[in-house]
Amino acid sequence: MNINGIILVAGEGTRLRPLTYTLPKPLIPIMGNPLVTRIIEGLMSNGINNIYVVVGHLGFLFRQLLGDGSSLGVSIRYSEQRERLGIAHAIHRAIEDGADGELIVHLGDNYFGEGLGRFIREFREGDYDVYVVLTRHKDPTRFGNAIIQDGRIVKLIEKPREPPPNSLVMTGIYMFRDSKDVERAFSTIKPSARGEYEITDLIQWFIDNGKKVGYSVTNSWWKDMGTPQDILDLLYLMLDEVKPRIEGEVRGEVNGRVVIERGAVVEGRVHGPAYIGRGSVIGKDTVIEHYVDIESGVVINGGSLSRSLVLSEASLDLGRARLVDSIIGPKSVVKLSSGVVRLVIGEGNTIESA
Structure with a gap:
């Protein structure tokens, strides 16, 4: 089966303005290396060499930096998400443009202290249809929340006003065994109140249809680069090492x-x-x-x-x-x-x- 990495970088990064008026979040360098390049290197080190980059806001800058990926030792193709229609729609766009088989989806503004190796290994060894990485966060209302019972995810809630007790939040990596199932799921969901096709709704289809949905809790730090302080926090964590x-x-x-x-x-x-x-x-x-x-x-x-x-x-x-x-x-x-x-x-x- 084909294996494709999908990196989502189409967002506008509104909470990081004025920086992101001219420089998308994933292109902000830390210690000489833009975050998107670090993500590509992480995928490549796990044997994922076919990568789709879903661009939108200032997409030409990604093309200028990354080209066809040959300088990094990978093959890069680009999909375009012209409107902000959510993570599930961005994945759908990559599938429309040829991403098929097994999909490793990574948000372009996320970074994991422990790398990706353990997650990808557990996804494959567990023979899961879907696999997500969870963590605890001081502000669960900013993220999708997972409700877990008896070691299984039973429900996902997007940015709840009142987070469920002991909730774990979804980080920015999602793995799917078969792109055809992703398209079946996508065809059933509708935009949320904020006008986006939510990743939580997409994965909920797999849960509701009896598919095998697995998860891991990261045992190291995880950063989502949403705000200037988030970027500085990531810098501190990386400089610590x-x-x-x-x-x-x-x-x-x-x-x-x-x-x-x-x-x-x-x-x-x-x-x-x-x-x-x-x-x-x-x-x-x-x-x-x-x-x-x-x-x-x-x-x-x-x-x-x-x-x-x-x-x-x-x-x-x-x-x-x-x-x-x-x-x-x-x-x-x-x-x-x-x-x-x-x-x-x-x-x-x-x-x-x-």
Whole structure:
């Protein structure tokens, strides 16, 4: 049977504006690698080389970055979801465009600390028709909820106002043994009150029709990149696992677990965990504190940064200011004189304080 990966990246990322006006969530890099590329590498390492990417908002940017997948060692085809009609509809679009057989569906803004290997293995070994990955979350109302009785999922509820007791939430990976069953299920569901074909309704069809629906609870962290804080939380989790590597030039001081890529120059101080991307320059009066990711071609003079992500080719002149809990869009210019400042800005913005 054919095996296809499906990565869903058609969303507009409205809660991440202004960043997502020009940069879709899955293309936001962390430590030099966009999330969508990390997902493709995870699928490839589990033997999934045929991948459909379902695009919508700014879809041409995915085509520019990924092309036909040959540079990553996979085959990529694109499906288009022109309207926001939900996850189930996006899967349906990929099937319409040729994704058949076994499907491993991954949301493009989700990331799993433990990787995908265990989930895919348990799905196949259990001979399930559908397999989902669940977790506990402090705000279950943001996600689909699974009600479990006697070790089985008996009901799925999309974003409940009142979550059921001890509920587990659905993460962004769904596995189906046969695309034909997915199409049968899709043909029976109708748009929800918010106008979307919900993944919970699609999988509920399998439950109601006696199909074998399995699940796992992830035993590590899971992040859904819905908000700026979610992106920063993912950055912190990934930096927690970083191994030190210095390929650039250190003229100043580096402490702890720090990655300095080739072509980067550090004249100031960097305290790990931290990442300094290719060709970036950290000026002699600058202090990079813990949990900072500086992407490629960034220039920073003065000030200090903590718990922040600075995207490619930004320019920061911080004076005596301290930038905290911030995301600075690519090619932006920030000029500050003093104080503790938090910013979330999109591409090409200019911020100047008096």
